[in-house]
Amino acid sequence: MRSENLKLAITYAILAAFFYAVLGTLMKITEQAGTPNETLVFFRQLIGFFAFMPILLYDKKPVKALKTKALHLHVIRVVASLCAMYCLVFALKYLPLVDALLLTYTRPLFLPIIVFFWFRKKWSKRTFLGIVIGFLGVALILKPDKKMFDIAALVGLASALFGSISFTCIRKLTKVDHTYTILLYYLILSIPVALVPMLIHWKTPTQFDWIMLVMIGLCGLIYQLTLTKAYQHAKAFQVSSILYSTVVFGALFDFWLGDFSLDYLGFTGIACIIAGTIITITQKNTPFPPESSRHLS
Secondary structure (H helix, E strand, C coil): CCCCCHHHHHHHHHHHHHHHHHHHHHHHHHCCCCCHHHHHHHHHHHHHHHHHHHHHHHCCCHHHHHHCCCHHHHHHHHHHEEEEEEHHHHHHCCCHHHHHHHHCCCCCHHHHHHHHHHHCCCCHHHHHHHHHHHHHHHHHCCCCCCCHHHHHHHHHHHHHHHHHHHHHHHHHHHHCHHHHHHHHHHHHHHHHHHHHHHHHHHCCCCHHHHHHHHHHHHHHHHHHHHHHHHHCCCCCHHHHHHHHHHHHHHHHHHHHHHCCCCCCCHHHHHHHHHHHHHHHHHCCCCCCCCCHHHHHC
């Protein structure tokens, strides 16, 4: 269930952004070692599930507390999340880390489309201004060139589209389900789906691969927990805007890997992202799904 607390939501959202950047870094390193994309996605879910079970058992949630009133939203969330994940892994393989993260974190730009067709809700001028400024910052850091139109870049944008659908579902689910319920359904439903492509493209992992896969699974679990907690305490569009900070972490990790260095355009871009986020989260009426429970039926 949900309780509004913007400060807490910001904390969780920044943590989610950080672990998302760490996750991308680990996936990129593991991919470069020759691990198939399908294996990365499957073991991220499987290891996350086994790591989550002790947390669930320790909390001693009764079985009835894990029942859901919105199974259809869980299903949509799983399909959208897996599609977003496969697209992200593909983009990471062919693009620099920060480029891939920036493209996949253009999710807020797709939210007006999702909101309009799903909820018939329009955006305010202030919201649109915040999004434009935020995306301008993304563009300044990315320094658009021919790679923006490569297949990998388009797949990265597709990850953002699927991610925005998933985040919409998470926000609606926090109205009726506990954080653990949302995560449990996500893992249980996604593992069988991810198993099929993994078996088709099976390649026995090396010792190094196993270590990395465990780290990816744990990092993915922390990301999901902090992300869901963030949506539990603030409106979805506020959280999505804060998650822009993942590009900053991604740039730092790219610098650590020796693939990226920030110049004055990069710092200007970061400033634009922060400004766009502030414009968005400080308004009273955000252009996201109506809070009425009628949309859960």
